[in-house]
Amino acid sequence: MSVTLPALVRQKELISNYDIILNKVKEVALRAASAQVELVAVSKLKPSSDILTLYNHGVRHFGENYVQELTTKASELPKDIKWHFIGSLQTDKCKVLAKNIENLHAVETIDSLKKCKKLNTHRQEVNGAVINVYLQINTSGEDQKSGFKLSEGGKKDLYEAVSFLVSEECKFLSFEGLMTIGSFLESTSSEQNNDFKKLVDLKKELDEKFSLSLKTSMGMSNDFQDAIRQGSTSVRVGSSIFGTRPPKN
Secondary structure, three states: OOOOHHHHHHHHHHHHHHHHHHHHHHHHHHHOOOOOOEEEEEOOOOOHHHHHHHHHOOOOEEEEOOHHHHHHHHHHOOOOOEEEEOOOOOHHHHHHHHHHOOOEEEEEEEOOHHHHHHHHHHHHHOOOOOEEEEEEEOOOOOOOOOOEOOOHHHHHHHHHHHHHHOOOOOOOEEEEEEEOOOOHHHHOOOOOOHHHHHHHHHHHHHHHHHOOOOEEEOOOOOOHHHHHHOOOOEEEEOHHHHOOOOOOO
């Protein structure tokens, strides 16, 4: 099948955008003397053809925000793609993710013990591959953001979730790390991002308390370089690779 000129132009644009971002990630990580940083290409609201272009370029880690969209794309695209679910996760959607997406690599937005247990239970029902999970932390304290809070009560809930994830009972989830979405103010400040600092401090605390070596997922298109400088081991970049997204219907 021949490829149209607009399609070729789009393919070149995507590959160029991705390579520019990947080179920036590598450059900043090298200067910061950081460990290898994973780049997750956030493909929400973009067609499967865009993802396939980058897949053919060697990209494997893609992030999606909506369960139904991810389910559809996962059924259409190669099975060795490593899907990251990075959207707000409702409890009743844990079953869909765990049972329907065999190559679900990570869920980065777990904010309750209940969701941990449901994901584990439903993955066990299909005897699926282990899912890496990140616990989302509301480091900014903003009401509109999901995640475990850093208050005394929030810390108690967090410790309970971690205790489950590292227990023998939890066989189908692997506790990979912590994730946060910093406030707009912190992400656009010329100073140190305090939301990122809080996540790194919490990682150190949990590493010591539970004998772990957690990763951190923080930083998006507008602040991923600062995130890497402050210790992020995974960044989620969408619009800088795929361009402006259409409105969600």
